[in-house]
Amino acid sequence: MALVLLVLEVPFGFVYARSELNRFSNTAELGAVTLAAVCEEKLEHGLASDLPELARSYAQRTGSSVIVIDRSGRVLTDTVTSAAVGRNLSSEPDVVMALRGRPATGISEDVAPGGKVLFATVPDTSNGPTPCVVRTLYSLAPLAKKVHATWMALVLVAVGVLIAVALVGFVIARWTTRPLRALEQATTQLADGRLTDPPAADRGPPELRRLAASFTRTATRLQHLLQTQEAFASEASHQLKTPLTALRLRLENFEPHLAPCAQASLNEAIGEVGRLSRMVQGLLALARLENSAITPENVDLDAVVAERASMWTAFAAEQSVGITVTGANSGRRVWAVSGALDQIIDNLLSNALHVAPPETTITLAIAAAPADGGRMPAMVELHVIDQGPGMNETDRQRAFDRFWRAADTHHDGTGLGLSMVQRLTDASGGDVTLLAAQGGGLDAVVRLQPVMTARLRRTARRTPS
Structure with a gap:
């Protein structure tokens, strides 16, 4: 989920920041074009004295700074400082392009002190020689603040989604692992010799339910087999001792009645009965050992x-x-x-x-x-x-x-x-x-x-x- 959010949100954040900058640039250029048309009209009617007030009004309304430049590149009015009036800006690239009838917009650190600003330098809308050029400068701080707020919202959304997914995963994990823990405890009990608390077969995913049911059947069968073997080990020791002892006694009773040539065979038979008796005792001892905890x-x-x-x-x-x-x-x-x-x-x-x-x-x-x-x-x-x-x-x-x-x-x-x-x-x-x-x-x-x-x-x- 983190990878999906990263793939989705990071490109969206960059696309949003670029689109906001383009929209801001287009708005600034359109406003500068409108202001340039008004300034051209004022100059054609000989009302150049109205330009400072017009520029200040526009700057206050849009939160920008405005510079009006005549066709020779000299500053007619500047809303930031009146000392700039009369300064020649004809050598600056954006002004050169505007004097040639082409608008220039972009971000620069050179056109104004104090860091990066968005500038829009446009000529008037006349078809003849350009009577004036308007340069508007906008601080990028509001735009950066808006973009940062959007990034923060994206981060908060991602964190919220991850927390929700983690909670859902935690619930699913507990739902899945609780039967596994029950199976682990049951396996431990079975390894100790007796299953007293079989795992529930009605909890967890279907696969684990079937596993728990199969484990319980297997454990029950194993316990039954062990109990049967224990019963055999305890009963066989009594049931086998008696006939083996009786067989040995009967063989020994034959000794006085046998011919000397059969004595060796009798001794071998008695020895085999003794070995069989010891073998039975050994098997029973091993069975008791394997069945005991x-x-x-x-x-x-x-x-x-x-x-x-x-x-x-x-x-x-x-x-x-x-x-x-x-x-x-x-x-x-x-x-x-x-x-x-x-x-x-x-x-x-x-x-x-x-x-x-x-x-x-x-x-x-x-x-x-x-x-x-x-x-x-x-x-x-x-x-x-x-x-x-x-x-x-x-x-x-x-x-x-x-x-x-x-x-x-x-x-x-x-x-x-x-x-x-x-x-x-x-x-x-x-x-x-x-x-x-x-x-x-x-x-x-x-x-x-x-x-x-x-x-x-x-x-x-x-x-x-």
């Missing part, structure tokens, strides 16, 4: 690592494997979902114990990954390092896929442990990667966001950039 909490990383290492030491000792902890005395605290650190460490230690050869050591190392410039820790790293066979690059990239197990694996894992580690780490705002350990083995690196204590903030402020 999780918020990271302030957790003492050192304390959790020390506790889990102490608990797993006895199991590791049965396989002649040692567990050591390094870097656990720095008092680091991290953000993690409640109980996530325990499950992450348990799954990583369980995987490490399955592949760790006897007489080797599993290392739990805590370190800080420096941010840009090394001013403060950007992430806190927990390394679980074993001395097993390790993995190649392809296997390390696929290790977090559900149910994936390496082709050369010899243990009865379910392929869900690392998937759960990745899910818990992501929910805590961190990430997990698998690297090749120095000297062989696997280095599982869990990165978590540190909690900035007052001591760390003071240290960061004192550290030079």
Whole structure:
């Protein structure tokens, strides 16, 4: 709208100013011609003494100054000053043109002191030699004032139009964005796990009404699916445990009645039932994790690592494997979902114990990954390092896929442990990667966001950039 007003009003303002100047010039020239005819008549009748009064009367009526010049170019009368009478103006361009019978009009700063004036210098209307010339001078101040007033009116009109358009736009914007804000709030509620205030489908433009109705249907369907999945996760844990346990007991009851040659097959069947039971438990745990609303909490990383290492030491000792902890005395605290650190460490230690050869050591190392410039820790790293066979690059990239197990694996894992580690780490705002350990083995690196204590903030402020 501002551009439209600019394109329309600016040319109109210039055209108006030019037309007013032309009209003013034409009026001044026409009046000068009429006065010149009267002065000619006075001179023909020998009434030259009437010229001063005639000129003063015309000047007062029109707001101009008048100079009457004879055919030789000498001033006969001047309404501004009587001292100019007798002065020769025959060399001035407008007077020269008028003495030759051609009128001259325009704007000049030379014909009169005090700035720009509009002059109209015209000869009389006789067909013979010009007996006199009349020069009228007009101040441009009234014309400039009128043009400025017009420009001001145009500006006020433009401002009024812009204000009206802005108000209309504001009303339309609120009408349009209010449903969007409702959709934003509903999306936030749905992301938090429960849509309690669905957006109204009868406000705003038709497109947003249809969007709100579609969103409400989608959210309702998603909540129904989530509720169904939650119900399945809670019921399946009870419904699947019983038949799997009964199946295992029945298989074990077959043992006294089987021939020795079938003992190996029975042991394999019992092992597969156990693996199936653990797989079901893992799937249910993942389902519960994905359905729950999780918020990271302030957790003492050192304390959790020390506790889990102490608990797993006895199991590791049965396989002649040692567990050591390094870097656990720095008092680091991290953000993690409640109980996530325990499950992450348990799954990583369980995987490490399955592949760790006897007489080797599993290392739990805590370190800080420096941010840009090394001013403060950007992430806190927990390394679980074993001395097993390790993995190649392809296997390390696929290790977090559900149910994936390496082709050369010899243990009865379910392929869900690392998937759960990745899910818990992501929910805590961190990430997990698998690297090749120095000297062989696997280095599982869990990165978590540190909690900035007052001591760390003071240290960061004192550290030079």
